[in-house]
Amino acid sequence: MGELSYNLRDKVFVVTGGSRGIGLEITKLLLKEKAKVVICGRKQDGLDAAVSNLDAGDSIFAVSAHIAKADDVDNLFDKTMEKYGKLDGLINNVGMNIVTSLIDAEPSLWQKIIDSNLTGTFLCSRKAGQIMREQKSGKIVSISSIAGRRSAPAMGIYGVAKAGVEMMTKVLAQELAPFNIQVNAVAPSMVKTKFSEPFWSNKDIHEQIVKAIPLGRIADPIDVAHPTLFLCSEASDFITGQTILVDGGSSAV
Ligand SMILES: NC(=O)c1ccc[n+]([C@@H]2O[C@H](COP(=O)([O-])OP(=O)(O)OC[C@H]3O[C@@H](n4cnc5c(N)ncnc54)[C@H](OP(=O)(O)O)[C@@H]3O)[C@@H](O)[C@H]2O)c1
Incomplete structure (x- = not known):
């Protein structure tokens, strides 16, 4: 990709689950754009490794937080405001799944998957939304999944949670x-x-997965990071309540 600018210099973002995977790629792109980033994750060693590898000085810091715990989430946003004094964007990136059929799942497993994917997104969006409402500006972008659109055996709880994330996106878009x-x-x-x-x-x-994708490959984290940055930037100021599918064309078949 050539020199594309999202004009995010000195904007402040919280990226949940920024210590690896898609969240880390989004963080890298935000830092490249000269934004300030606060990442969170549960494990301190993963956060420390990410901060050390990113080598971005005062533009990044990490807060250990479990996003389904309200006190942790309050602390994450309090620390962000203490450090940078404003919040321009929240990327709700945390998600997890444990493969199980719905009828064989213990209630505790249901709760764990719903908590990490949906309750955490609610808690972070609620806190960020309150700060942004005062500021009268902001961007919230959640990483959902095509599993929220297309039912898949053994991905049921995850799919229900991600469908919930999409509905939360629409409701918050109207409220905010x-x-x-x-x-x-x-x-x-x-x-x-x-x-x-x-x-x-x-x-x-x-091989089986790739067969169903018109573009003939699975995605790399950067394929998700670019549309996320677009949705964080002023280039998308008239877009709200939407979900962009990043699926290599598979939903168009
Ligand atoms: N990879 C895919 O194929 C795919 C496809 C569609 C959608 N997605 C979605 O994309 C998002 C990112 O996925 P990924 O593939 O990058 O996952 P990943 O590689 O497993 O990374 C997950 C990140 O979230 C953190 N995390 C997990 N649970 C947490 C919690 N309860 N509280 C705070 N931090 C937590 C992890 O750090 P700790 O372990 O230290 O907490 C890590 O930084 C998820 O929402 C996922 O559902 C992924």
Whole structure:
């Protein structure tokens, strides 16, 4: 990709789950644009490694937080405001799945998947929305999944949670529009990260997945990071309540 500018210099973003995978790629792109970034994750060693590798000085810092815990989320945004004094964007990137059929899932597993994908998105959006409402500007972008659109056996709880993320995106877009805040989502198909490694690292499964993708490959994290940055930038100021599918054309078939 050539020199594309999203005009994000000195804007402040929180990226949840910024220590690896898609969140780390979004963080890299934001830093390249000279934005300030606060990343969170549960494990301090993952955060430390990311901050050290990114080598971005005062433009990045990490807060250890479990996004489904309200106190952790409050602390994440309090620290962000203490450090940078404003919040221009939130990327709700955290997500996880454990493969199970719905009827065999224990209620505790249901709760864990819903908490990480949906409750955490609510808690972070709520807190960020309150700050942005005062500022009368802001961008919220959530990383959903095509699993929220297309039912897949064994991905049921995850799919329900991501469908919830899409509906939350529409509701928040309406609630926050009067305050000049845009709320959107990006829904990828398979992306080459640790999360999906059990699938893409298996030659037969990988071949089968790629067959259903017109562009003939699975996504790389950067394929998700670029549309996310577009939705964080003034180039998308008249877009809200939308979900962009980043699926290599598979939903067009
Ligand atoms: N990869 C795919 O194929 C794919 C496809 C469609 C959608 N997505 C979505 O894209 C997003 C990112 O996925 P990814 O593939 O980049 O995942 P990943 O490689 O597993 O990275 C997940 C990140 O989130 C953090 N995290 C996980 N649970 C957390 C929690 N409860 N609180 C705070 N941080 C937490 C992890 O750090 P810690 O472990 O230290 O907490 C890590 O930084 C997710 O929403 C996922 O559903 C992924």
